[in-house]
Amino acid sequence: MRILLGVSAGIAAYKAALLLRLLTEAGHDVRVVPTRASLEFVGRATWEALSGNPVTTEVFDDVPAVEHVTLGKRADLVIVAPATADLLARAAAGRCDDLLTAALLTVRCPVLLAPAMHTEMWQHPATVANVATLRARGVHVLDPDSGRLTGADTGPGRLPEPATIAAAALALVGATLAGGTLPAAGAADPAARDLAGRHVVVSAGGTREPLDPVRFLGNRSTGRQGVALARAARDRGADVTLVAANLEVGAPDGVEVVTVETTAELRTAVRDAARDADVVVMAAAVADFRPARVAGGKIKKTGGAPAPLELTLNPDVLAELAGDRLRAGQVVVGFAAETGTDAEVLDDGRAKARRKGADLLVLNRVGAGVGFAVEDNAVTLLDAGGDVVGRAAGTKDAVAHAVWDAVLGRLEPLRG
Known part of the structure; x- marks a missing residue:
């Protein structure tokens, strides 16, 4: 596959070298197009040595080849990492004042931008508007990670790890780093904005049930799959x-977030949000x-055996949602x-x-190093009768799109 890798001028440009190595080792032909300023961070020789292809930055570097047009037209996939605030602004405005932005105007293949910048720049209204504009055009814009930035700063704006960027980008064309294809439940194009006009509710994370003011019963869910579902629906x-519910990953930008702790709180929040929702996806790991009783103070060690822990049942939130259908035609999706x-x-x-009655049940095997707290997932999609209607495997973003593909076929048409 022919991949165009754009690199703009940020300190995170060094990670793009690792991304390039991953893509070339997977057998892809990668052409690197850096901005002129990015060469202050990683030089031309590095890109040429790792890609095996010539590197140019200006529209006039090779006029006979008309590269400002041909590079984009020939690409099967475009990745820009890092994508700075300046690059996002120029791409959103349709400017073509260097080879990279000119190429972006000619591509007809999937485009993934991986932003990296200081928190204040990422959260500035101008950047927020530019990202929204790009996403509205079908460009895939990753949310940056939170973590250490340049200097002593910490916060959202950190470039995701190269493997994460590669997996997300390749999933757009149904490929993996291992060179395989991603089986999906349907054939919808994630860039088609086929959920426009829909309100969807997604629960994510793991609920916690207090034992005393400092301890709780919980589970190993990090919320990665639920967040991926929310991000895919937004895109x-x-x-x-x-x-x-107690996420260990950041919530995506551009979605309404309701924070909860316990199963009772989640039940109330989901039911409130679901009253006007077309789709409810219960991806949270609900206790x-x-x-049966919560101690008012910290339970102390007494030297003897602790008192037996008495448990009581929580409400079955998924079964309630499937049975109530708070809105006519609502599609309910559960996770198991x-x-x-x-x-x-x-x-x-x-x-x-069969017991829950949801329209779809997304089934996955979990355990040590499987399902929870990992980047990839493998699921089987079941209908309300328990029949297998699809399978998906790959990154959690790819699985999320496969779930939405399956949901699309169950949605009633929008009313004008």
Whole structure:
């Protein structure tokens, strides 16, 4: 595959060299197009040595080849990493004052921009508006990570790791770093904004049930898959409400976030948001049980055996949503995390699908290093009768798009 890798002028440009190595080692032909200022961070010789291709920055570097047009037209995929605030502004305005921005005006393939900048720049209204403009045109813009920035600054604006960028970009064309393809539940184009005009509610993370003021019963969910579902729905044009239970990853920009702690709080927040929602996706790991009594103070060690912990059932939020249907035509999607062999997981998932009554149940096997707290996922999609209607594997972003593909076929047409 022919990939155009743009590099703009940020300190994170060094990570683009690692990204380039990942892409070339996966067998792709990568042409690097840096901005002139980015060569102050990583030089031309590095890009040429790692890519095996010549590197130019200006429209007039090779006039006979008309590269400001041909580079974009020949590309199967475009990645810009890092994408600075300046690059985002120029791309949103349609400027073509160097080779990279000129090429961006000629591409017809998927484009992924990976921003990196200081927090204040990322959160500035001008940058927020530029990102919204680009996403509205079908450009995929990753949310930056939070972490250490240049100098002593810390916050959102850090370039995601090269493997994350590569996986997200390749998923746009149905590929993986290993060179395989991503099976999807449907064939919708994630760039088509096919959820425009829809309100979707997504729950993510893991609920916590207090034992005392300092301890709780919880689970290993980080919220990565739920956040990926919210981000994918946003990119496809939906109005998204994310009910976030103790996330270990940042919530995506451009979505409404409702923060909750316990299953009871999540139940209330989801039901409130679902009253005008076209789709409700229950991706959060919701506690089945909670302590029957919560101690008013910290439970102390006494030297003897602790008192037995009495548990009581939590409400079955998914079954309630599937049974109530707070809006006519509403599509309800559940998640089921199961342990055991593949056959056992499928049997448990089929039984749960029939019991819950959701339109779709996304089934995945979990355990040590599987499902929770990892970048990739593999799921089986079941209908309300427990029949397999699709499978998806790859990054959690790719799985998220596969789930939305399956949801699309179950949505009633929008009313004019």
